[in-house]
Amino acid sequence: MDVVLSHIVKRFGQLIANDDVSLTLEAGRIHGLLGENGAGKSTLMKVLCGQLSPEAGEIVVDGAAHARLTPDAAAALGIGMLPQDPLDFPPLRVWENFALGGGPVLTRREARSRLEAVCSRMGFCLRPDVPVADLTVAERQHLELARLFDRDVRLLILDEPTSGISPAQKRTLFAVLRAFVSDGRRLVALVTHKLTEARELCDAVAILRHGRLAGSFAAPFDTQDVLTAMFGAEVAATATAAPPPPPEPLGLGTPVLRAANLVIADDKAVLRDVSLEVHPGEIVGLAGISGGGQEALLRGLAGIARSVAGELAIGGRDLAGRPATDFLAAGVHYLPAARMEEGLFPGLSLLDHVRLAFPDKRREARAIFAERCVGRFRLTNTPNARADALSGGNQQRLLLSLIPDDTRLLLADNPTRGLDAASIAQIWDHFRERAAAGAAVVFFSEDLDELLAQAGRVLVFFNRDMAADLPAASLDPGLVGDLMTGRSTAAANGGGSAP
Amino acid sequence: MTRRAAPLVRAAWALAAAFAVTLGILLAAGAPPFATLAVMAEGGLGSQAAALRTLAAFTPLLLCGAALCVTFAANLWNIGVEGQITMGAIFAQGCLRAADPAGGLPAGLDLALGLAASALGGLVWALLAGMLRTHGRVHEIFSGLGLNFVAMGVSLWLILGPWKRPGMASMSGTETLDQALWLPALGGRPMSMVGPILAVAAFVGAAWLLRRTFFGLTLAAVRQNALAATRLGLRPGLRILAAMGICGALAGLAGGILVAGLYHRLIPSISGNYGYTAILAVLLASGSLLALPAACLFFAVLTVGSVQLPLSLSLDSSLAGVLQGVLVLTLFAARRLRPLSRRREP
Numbered sequence: 031m032d033v034v035l036s037h038i039v040k041r042f043g044q045l046i047a048n049d050d051v052s053l054t055l056e057a058g059r060i061h062g063l064l065g066e067n068g069a070g071k072s073t074l075m076k077v078l079c080g081q082l083s084p085e086a087g088e089i090v091v092d093g094a095a096h097a098r099l100t101p102d103a104a105a106a107l108g109i110g111m112l113p114q115d116p117l118d119f120p121p122l123r124v125w126e127n128f129a130l131g132g133g134p135v136l137t138r139r140e141a142r143s144r145l146e147a148v149c150s151r152m153g154f155c156l157r158p159d160v161p162v163a164d165l166t167v168a169e170r171q172h173l174e175l176a177r178l179f180d181r182d183v184r185l186l187i188l189d190e191p192t193s194g195i196s197p198a199q200k201r202t203l204f205a206v207l208r209a210f211v212s213d214g215r216r217l218v219a220l221v222t223h224k225l226t227e228a229r230e231l232c233d234a235v236a237i238l239r240h241g242r243l244a245g246s247f248a249a250p251f252d253t254q255d256v257l258t259a260m261f262g263a264e265v266a267a268t269a270t271a272a273p274p275p276p277p278e279p280l281g282l283g284t285p286v287l288r289a290a291n292l293v294i295a296d297d298k299a300v301l302r303d304v305s306l307e308v309h310p311g312e313i314v315g316l317a318g319i320s321g322g323g324q325e326a327l328l329r330g331l332a333g334i335a336r337s338v339a340g341e342l343a344i345g346g347r348d349l350a351g352r353p354a355t356d357f358l359a360a361g362v363h364y365l366p367a368a369r370m371e372e373g374l375f376p377g378l379s380l381l382d383h384v385r386l387a388f389p390d391k392r393r394e395a396r397a398i399f400a401e402r403c404v405g406r407f408r409l410t411n412t413p414n415a416r417a418d419a420l421s422g423g424n425q426q427r428l429l430l431s432l433i434p435d436d437t438r439l440l441l442a443d444n445p446t447r448g449l450d451a452a453s454i455a456q457i458w459d460h461f462r463e464r465a466a467a468g469a470a471v472v473f474f475s476e477d478l479d480e481l482l483a484q485a486g487r488v489l490v491f492f493n494r495d496m497a498a499d500l501p502a503a504s505l506d507p508g509l510v511g512d513l514m515t516g517r518s519t520a521a522a523n524g525g526g527s528a529p
Numbered sequence: 530m531t532r533r534a535a536p537l538v539r540a541a542w543a544l545a546a547a548f549a550v551t552l553g554i555l556l557a558a559g560a561p562p563f564a565t566l567a568v569m570a571e572g573g574l575g576s577q578a579a580a581l582r583t584l585a586a587f588t589p590l591l592l593c594g595a596a597l598c599v600t601f602a603a604n605l606w607n608i609g610v611e612g613q614i615t616m617g618a619i620f621a622q623g624c625l626r627a628a629d630p631a632g633g634l635p636a637g638l639d640l641a642l643g644l645a646a647s648a649l650g651g652l653v654w655a656l657l658a659g660m661l662r663t664h665g666r667v668h669e670i671f672s673g674l675g676l677n678f679v680a681m682g683v684s685l686w687l688i689l690g691p692w693k694r695p696g697m698a699s700m701s702g703t704e705t706l707d708q709a710l711w712l713p714a715l716g717g718r719p720m721s722m723v724g725p726i727l728a729v730a731a732f733v734g735a736a737w738l739l740r741r742t743f744f745g746l747t748l749a750a751v752r753q754n755a756l757a758a759t760r761l762g763l764r765p766g767l768r769i770l771a772a773m774g775i776c777g778a779l780a781g782l783a784g785g786i787l788v789a790g791l792y793h794r795l796i797p798s799i800s801g802n803y804g805y806t807a808i809l810a811v812l813l814a815s816g817s818l819l820a821l822p823a824a825c826l827f828f829a830v831l832t833v834g835s836v837q838l839p840l841s842l843s844l845d846s847s848l849a850g851v852l853q854g855v856l857v858l859t860l861f862a863a864r865r866l867r868p869l870s871r872r873r874e875p
Binding site: 334382 | 743746747749754756757758759760761762764
């Protein structure tokens, strides 16, 4: 199967997501599609699998040209996509999900036997009667892949498949993909923003930048060339430079945060029995797969999820079971992962955000906006713009500028998710500044590389429990990955303990 | 089309569509469409008496409309306005029947106390729904609806039980209050101007609160994103209770004005569907404070004018209710189904 994307143009209002992109995907190969967040990779793949209609250009599949595809037509041609976030039905069972979607719905018996067949062929282990809600991200990926393989997909598109899975699970996935293309008739298109993954897996890569094709390379490719195509020469130089080492704690005096046998009850999960001390100047990273308990810890430390047992003291105040306002008064600030959904007021102006965040100084809101938002955080919007008009990077800049200066404990859930390289660098610079000034920063990132590069200490979570507390010296991606997926325990590996 | 003209064009299109559907419904009901509309307009505004009746209906509608703007500002669907009116009427009646017009306090003070009691009654009833929402996780639609029935039951029990007329209980209500305890009337008609003045003041006050104060901004924040409001320490639960309380007090005041200014006694179903009609009026004004008085006036004319339908055209007066509902639904649909509307890309 050969697929050619020819002069594809796709617009969203003013934004040109794909600007005259042409790409050839050959059978028997794994093609990488690289680029920064927002470069247009996912859009292009959605055009290819029929979820979006392009404004111009055509899709040529085995010589037959199509002006656009529908999801049905794409499936009939053998094009299938594994989306970034699983598009399944969590309350339904594994075999029910397998039976649904793409072609005729299978009967219970058909679905079970075909699921078993495809699982044994690919080496997956999926129990048919388990609700999908109970599966890990990796298992949900396997289910989706099993469904696509069963429907005889020939072009498999994967959108950031390694976010939320461990290094070991990643190796398994890559082996499956290599086996998939080995017969020379099928092919894979892999969307990623991680160069290392592309180097490891892909036979050829195409790079998108600001919606345009910025270059294509065949393996083995030169890292510097690819980076330059992705970011432009200037940023590429800094991107390859190692980040500055994480700051040392300012001293082991009074901890900012002290938790003993703390139990946190979040909406969905209960985090058991956490004991922990964090000192001023520390940057602590939380590692764990989605739902492992690290999000619950952040929300519990912010006072949004309730502490139902144990002790919790922040800045010397006892806060277990207290309302969120007491946490704010103690100098805690929480940056949510879903910036718009949990952090901002979509229909209110930026100025109103400043008024709400600094109610005592609301008469000086304009001055604060000019000084903090524009001056310090380089927000490029006008004060009367509505929050829902902000780009992802500017949303985070606004949220950063609303953090009070006297914050002692800054909690951040995936602070850089979906942002471009410049914004990410700005966020880490700011966090390091805060830490140097005596605040403690606790953050969770799904990107293990980022986590290990930025954190001075890593707490690993597995199955709603704190599995390990690793000092910077004993950080190793393999170990952290095994701990966060429960493949090993801290004791078995002689992992570090609290300093 | 310029940016400024766009909302006007949209409103005109929506009104035209609603008018067309209304005419269609009238035709289908076998009524002469234009004559029917003329009869209703005439019945609502045709004479001084009609205008006063319309004003009497406009007063509780505007009060409840202003009240609902406060709860809508915090994204609350306060369906319980009917019950809050009823409770206000009960508290006012209870306070006024205990007053002694001959001696004790001056009548003006008695009346002021009666109206204050009505506001308190509505406030209590609304806070009940509010606390069920913030502490019991019961949505205010269900608690409001339930409490409407409870309030109606309480008023019936009082009318037929403890507060019944001497001799025998009557569905026509309790004994009429002493004339000294009526709100001062206008030109000998059974209509007081105190009510409309209070209603306009309440409306202006609510508009000021929502548009000009920090409290109004925090309500908007709670509506936009309760989670983010929690994160900033704005205590959404407390704001919700405050909004419910203000709304209940204004609705209760409407009930008090109905007792002291119009009926001069407690009657069954004293809320007269004003609570529900006010929801329609706020929806018709679609969140615009400026358009709210016009929407309330429009519904007051429809309500009062429809009384003429059986007399002049042998039509059932419930047709007015049908028209109100159809109008609001069509306006909402027309806003979405506008021709040449640009759909947003996913």
